[in-house]
Amino acid sequence: MEPEEHLVSLKVMRLTRPTLTSPLPVTSDSKDLPGNLLNEILQKRPYISTRNGNPIHRPVFIAPANETQQTVSNVGVKIDLQTTSQRLALAVNPPTPVLGPDETVNVVIHHEVKEVGTHILVCEVTYQTPSCVPMSFRKFFKIQVLKPLDVKTKFYNAESDDVYLEAQVQNITSGPICLEKVALDDQIYLMGPDYGDIRLSLIELPNFVVLEKPFTFKCKLANNSERTIDLILFLEDREGMTWCGISGKKLEPLTPRTSQELEFKAIPLLPGLRLVSGIKLLDTFLKRTYPYEELGQVFVIVNDTDNVAKSM
Incomplete structure (x- = not known):
């Protein structure tokens, strides 16, 4: 069965602005076989004019086309x-x-x-x-x-209980995209980090320390559980850093929901940016070990400012 013929047609197009077209006129020299025939024809067209006797073309307005067939x-x-x-x-x-x-x-x-x-x-x-x-x-x-953008997020939990969000917005299309607005949705839900029964966090750490000279820093030890915890402190040397203190020392019992300050002393052995790491706490009741490998960073310099000032 042949499809039914209609008196109207339908076209769907992207809406485009009218464009200017510049047709290339074909001219001829008077010495050529056509003579001035082509030039005379071109001059009669609406988009052709003359300059110094030579035909030139003018832009023509072209609009998107539509059509119908009958009334x-x-x-x-x-x-x-x-x-x-x-x-x-x-x-x-x-x-x-x-x-x-x-x-x-x-x-x-x-x-x-x-x-x-x-x-x-x-x-x-x-x-x-x-x-x-x-x-x-x-x-x-x-x-x-298709999906025009790809968004990747990363969360960082700071020791101060602050949460930092990194958002990477990538254009995955083949053309440029203009971003008019980037907003954070009210909020987003994030589960807090699980620190377990105990938590060790930095409260005081120098930014710069001197090579092969002891420096001290302080930490806060918190008991997040509902029981009293007995802990043993272990100090392990790491590359570029050694500890001044007794490893395997038993700490004072920590009652539920309380905290205490701990002071540590270490000696840097290599210059540059060094991690403060190598601290372990052992829960004597659960036999569970809590390692702390990235408490903070210090920059180790070769000479302190006093020695530099005296040598000048």
């Missing part, structure tokens, strides 16, 4: 958008009483895309033939919406 009446256009989750009514055009040959009904729609995946544009046209017979047809246009 019809009561032309209506309805446009819906079907996504993976919903169907949206984009436009319902009031019926046009009469549509003659070469006339068009233009419907401009605008929709902010908020979903990725397959979108189907459903266009329905209704009209009446010259004999007042109602006619209608639908056309479907499939649009694939």
Whole structure:
């Protein structure tokens, strides 16, 4: 069975601005075989003018094209958008009483895309033939919406209980994107870090220390449990750093929800940026060990400022 023929056609296009076209005129020399025939024809065209007797072209206004075939009446256009989750009514055009040959009904729609995946544009046209017979047809246009941006996030938990968020926004399309606004959604839920029954955090640490000279720093030891904890402190040397103190020392019992300050002394053996690490705490009841390998960083310099000032 042959498909039904309609008196109107439907075209869906991206809305584009009118453009200027510059056709290249074909000219000829008077000594050539055509003589001045081509030049005379070009001068009669609306986009050709002459300068110093020579034909030059002028830009021509080109608009997007539409078309119809015959005179019809009561032309209506309805446009819906079907996504993976919903169907949206984009436009319902009031019926046009009469549509003659070469006339068009233009419907401009605008929709902010908020979903990725397959979108189907459903266009329905209704009209009446010259004999007042109602006619209608639908056309479907499939649009694939790809993800334009990729966002990666990282969370950093500081010892001060602050949480830092790093967001990386990447353009994964083939063209440039202009970001008008970047906002953080109120808030986002993040589970706090699990420190276990005890927590050791820095409260005082120098930024610069002198090579092969002892320096001290302080930490806060907190008991987060509901029981009294007995701990044994172990100090292990790391590359570029050695401890001044007794390893395997038993600390004072720490009652529930309380804390105490601990003072440590170490000697840097190599210059540069060094990690303060190598501290371990052993819970004597649970036989559980809590290692602390990255408490902080210090920068080790070769000479202190006093020696530098005396040598000058």
